[in-house]
Structure formats: structure tokens, C-alpha cells
Amino acid sequence: MDGNAIVITGGILHDNHAKTTHGLIRGSSRYNIVGVIDENHAGKDAGEVIDGKNAGVAVYSSIDDFKTNGAEQAQYCIIGVATKGGTIPPQMQEDITKAIDCGYAIVNGLHEFVSDIPHLRDKAREKGVELIDIRKPRPKSELEFWSGRIKTVNCPVIAVLGTDCALGKRTTAIWVREGLVKEGVKAEMVYTGQTGWLGGYKYGFIFDSTYNDFISGEIENAVVECYENEHPEVILLEGQSSLRNPSGPCGSEFIVSGEAKGVILQHAPARTKFTGLEDIDNDIPTLKDEIALIKMYGAETIAVTLNSTDLSPEQGLEWKRKYEEELGIPVILPLEEGVSGIMPAVHNYINNFKK
């Protein structure tokens, strides 16, 4: 554990754009979250705001409010939102300035780096405060090319892919892993997003801020390191975006370079257009078609997990039945029913795995 942290959310703690914060509130082994700073939700519990379940994390109206009324003090201040274009909005810079004044190290997962903003960089230097820009690419000399070492990994790798971005791939991967661990299976997860890093997972890298040429080698390296150090029975590999999302088609790398021969596929039945591209004439492909594409890359879809956004409970169950009938594999609604419904299929896949 690195230490105690507050999270600043600029008034949108309730929103999907604060999903970094939602992940942190649901659990981080890197930071102990001791408060959220959000003037629109001050006085509430952060968990109550996110999903109605108390998380024991209070929301404060300002950093001053936290300093005065917080039960514990903090060493870190995490920027807990995604913004359009990945920039740091001016109003958020005020909070960051305040946090630097308080001596908190700044943790930033946005595309724009705090260390690239002159007045913040200068202030941090003056105060001796560390600026942690998570997405700052590592030097090329530390990055790996794909070498084929993946062939030495002698346990199944299951990628959690999706038909769109931002529909719950990471959460599903975490839950499936936890479910397996509870049942006594030595399961590990390899993260590929900044939230995974924030959550304290040990193996992985940040996909979208890596130079394209090193993506395949970094996937391989993360899986191989995880395998060699932990000797797991199965590795869950967090996917990114989707195979045919025009704003960032990916997914084949996890199968081809990470040798994930099994896939759990996340899908939101109520979504017809890709997130953020609702006005653009590209439809999200059907599950059946996506599974066929995944098969062409050499992987088997073990199970489907549904995101129930904009569905009534009845509609959710209807889609589940419809897909199970159409696809002949288990289909679940993780948020509503947990992941136990796909565990037999996952166990079966692990037990029958042959390199």
C-alpha cells in the first residue's frame, strides 16, 4: 500500500466519467481512499452516490473541508475523472494547486500531464511534491518487443473483451478472478488500463499510452512475468476498447500476442452505437458476429457477460435467455446476479486447457 489518498472528482462523482473513482472506491490495494472531494455530493458517502452501497468513504466539499473534518490525513491526491480529450480542465487545476499546497503528491491518469503544466510543475518543485503522471510512457529502453516467450506460459489465459469501451470489462475480470480465488483456484489478473494500476495490480501496463510498436511485447511481458512469478492456474487479461470500435479498434493483440485462447465477452444489449460516437453511423456488431471474429483470431468465447444499462430487470433477463439460446454458452448479468453463473464454464475451460 502506497498510502492514504483523497480523490478529486470536480462535481461529477455520480457520472460514468468518474469511473476511475468508482474503481478506487470499490477497492484499491495501492491507496487507502480516505475521502472524495466533490462539492455536488458533499456530506454523503461516496459508495451511496455510485451504486447505493455504503463504502465508508466520506465526500467533502473542498480540500479545506477535508483537512478540517477528515478522520485521517492524506499523502496523495488522485485526479478521479476522465475528461474530453484527456486534458486537465482549468477549474480542476485549482484543486490540484491546493493539493500541492497541502503537500499531497498528485496522481494523474489523464493524457495531459500535470508535469507539463508550467505553473503546477513549478509549484510542485517549490513545495517538494511528487507529480505522478501514470500515463507518461516509460523510456523505450525499458519497453519490450514481442519475442515468443509467451510460448513458455503453460496455463490458460482468458481475455475479458467487450463489444464497446466503458462497459465493465475490468470489473468482470476482477470479479471472475475473485470468484476463482474464493473457490481455491490460483487466479491472477493482468491489467491494461490506468485504473488497474491505481488499483494496485502488480502485473500489467497502460495500453493506450504505449507506443504502438511495443504493445504486443508489453502484453507478452506482463503475462510471462505474472506466470513466472506467481505460477497461477489461470490468468485473466483485461481487454481494452473493442475489435471494431473505430475510435480505437483493438482486442486482437490480447489473443494473438497474449495467446489468450479463451474469451469472456462483455456486451451492453441496449447500446447500438459506440460510446461517445452516438451520432456516427457505425453500429456495434452483434454478439454472434463478434464471437465469429474472435474465433478467426483463434480464441473461443467461453461466456458472455451483460451490462444492463438502460434495461429493466425483465429486459435484462430476456436478453440473457435470448443470447443463451442463440449462442449456446452461459450468459450472465454480473451486477445483478454476480459471476457464479459462468464459473462452471470457466472451470471447465481451465481443466481442459492444453497448450
Place this chain on the structure above:
Amino acid sequence: MDGNAIVITGGILHDNHAKTTHGLIRGSSRYNIVGVIDENHAGKDAGEVIDGKNAGVAVYSSIDDFKTNGAEQAQYCIIGVATKGGTIPPQMQEDITKAIDCGYAIVNGLHEFVSDIPHLRDKAREKGVELIDIRKPRPKSELEFWSGRIKTVNCPVIAVLGTDCALGKRTTAIWVREGLVKEGVKAEMVYTGQTGWLGGYKYGFIFDSTYNDFISGEIENAVVECYENEHPEVILLEGQSSLRNPSGPCGSEFIVSGEAKGVILQHAPARTKFTGLEDIDNDIPTLKDEIALIKMYGAETIAVTLNSTDLSPEQGLEWKRKYEEELGIPVILPLEEGVSGIMPAVHNYINNFKK
């Protein structure tokens, strides 16, 4: 034209690892190539070494030899080889030091930057010489996210993809473009590799040194800029690597984000393993299977172009006949017969294009 340039090849001008140089010798509108420095081929014509055709570019044994005997002087020195891991080998650093001493600006397309090597950086500073590291990523503030602007491009985009890397995609794209231009078709090419930049093409970016998150937006932006400024009837889009090459699976981005609905597919029949990964148990997929995968992404394969490496002329023609029969589309051997054989199919595709 930026100016006169020499190219240093460290003794391997004849080799596929000097393909950057081969491209420059075959034609660059950015640099006028006035000499190649290669002690193993000194005294010959560079074109004769590469493909037996005189290119009017002499090979010199050293930079001193060039300075004494070259017909023209140079302002640039281009590093004309690819190296394992993209590093600058120590023996090459001697030539670079010498070039800086001569006042030549250094042009480097390798992953390792000349400006990151302290003694070269210091010497360049001292001599007032420019270091041009082509692969140095542009600042994020200058990079584009995918926005859907591609929908305004109202001409066909044809991607030249391949079943492996390093088998002639760029050359085929250039030749098809030139063939169309000769026939009076306004055709443009968008490059995606460093050799395209070196060749002086106006629209494009360097795929493999771009942060993953910006790949889709940079493809879109290059195609849109080319379309808006040049009003072409067709855009040829240079592909990279291949869809299922584990060391860098890509190709779907050109179709999905660049909206290349037509594909010319380059293939080397004698190759069964991916380049550089000959000992690894991943076979290059069959052409039929690759065309099916391309179709799943929404693009039609218009024609196949064959790389004849390790084939006798008879074997080349046999593969051509076999594939034409199997696939029902034109198949040619560009190096042996030029690209005229696929021109009717390309014209047909352009004429029938509907957005």
C-alpha cells in the same frame, strides 16, 4: 526537396534490413540521394547492388571517400538500416560522429534517438548540426483523436495490407498510385511508415511510434487532410505489419478507422513463418483465410500481389495461377510484371464506389 543526402548502411546495402535505403534509392522527393556509404559495396552503383538496375547513385567506402570523390556535396546524412531492437549500433555511431563533424544534419528513423545519445547530442550542439529523429513522437497536443470526420471523405480508400511485415506493401502502394496517375486518375498515397516520410510523401504519420490511443485519429486525420487538400479520386493507404502477426497485429485500424473498404493484399507464398519469428510456432494464415478476416472487418479484397522471394519464375507463375483460380480475383507478381494486371480491377472498384 529538403536537400542532398548521403545514406549510411554499415556494410549491409544488399540486405533486406537496408530496405529504408532501397526505398530512398528507388525514389525520394524529400532528399536528393548523392551517395551511399558502405565499405562492402564501394565502387558499385547502389541500384545494381539492390536490384541489378543502375540508379545513378555511387557507393563510397567512407564519408571521407565521399567528401573527396563525390560529384555533389551533401547537407544530410540518413541512417539507412533497420537494426534489431531499433538501437543504433556502436560501429554506426562512428559514421554518425564523422557526419556531424562534416556538418551534415542526421536523419534517423530508428527507435533509439540520436538526440538521446549524450556524446552525439553534445557534438551536434557544439557543431550546430540538426538531429532529426523521425520516430520522436509529436507532442500529444498535436495528435488527433478519432472523431468521425472520415465520414466526409467521399472517395474510395484502398489499403495495401499484407500477410506479414516486410514484404513490399509500400512499394506496391507506390506503384499502383503511379500507374493510376499515368492513366490520368488523380490518386494519392497516405504513408504510415518512416520510409514514406523519408520519401517525401505529404500525408501520413509514423504508425509504430505513435501512442496507441491516437492511432485511429491519426489515420483518420491523414486521410481527411489528403482528401480535403488534394480532392483525389482515390487514396492508397499504406498498411503495416499484418492482422495476425503476433509481434504487432494490426491492419483492422486501416479498415475500421480509415474506412478503407477496398484492400490490395500482399503475400509471399514461400514464407510460412512471420519474418524474424521463424523459430516460433505461428504460421502465416492462408490467403483465403486472411481475405475472410478482412471481409469481417467490412472490406473487400480487390486483388492480390505476390512477393516472389525464394520462388523460381515458374513457381511464381504457378502460385499466381493457383491463387487466381482459388480466389477469383486478379493476382500479380509486381516485381516481375509490374502492376498493370490489377489496374482494371482497381478502376472497376473506383468507378463503382459508393459511400
